[in-house]
Amino acid sequence: MDREEVLHLYDTYSDDVYRLAYSFFLNPHDAEDAVQEVFLRLMSRNLTLMPDKEQALLARITANYCKDCLRKNKRSANMTEADDCRIVSGDSAERLELQELLKELPPIYRAVLYLHYYVGYKPAEIARILAITPSGVFMRLSRARKLLKAELGDENIANNLYL
Secondary structure, three states, X not given: OOHHHHHHHHHHHHHHHHHHHHHHHOOHHHHHHHHHHHHHHHHHOOOOOOOOOHHHHHHHHHHXXXXXXXXXXXXXXXXXXXXXXXXXXXXXXXXXXHHHHHHHOOHHHHHHHHHHHHHOOOHHHHHHHHOOOHHHHHHHHHHHHHHHHHXXXXXXXXXXXXX
């Protein structure tokens, strides 16, 4: 893949790659490193991109890189770092509370929520990106919603997730 194509993809999708990496690490520095590594890997490989599939490819490379890093380092995400990236848009108190609750979820749930609600992928697409089964995606979404609902009370989680 030539440099111009990668630069175009970087300009278009770097924020999405950063947010997905941040959902895994909860650390802005590690997320920035992940963005650089994802686009370096993309540049070093001779890939032919299918039209309208670039975002899915970048999401898959990002998810794989993040899982590899977490597995290699066996470290938990640093919850005390300043929050540079808002997964939930807006600044209302309700959204800030939801943001804090999302930070407490395990990375596997945050990634599925991000890909489903923010990016808008269907469960089958998320399954391909994260290399899990579609039923695994449904289960992770269900468990994440249940955890959030337990913390928020009887509020409708789907209406509060503006990812």
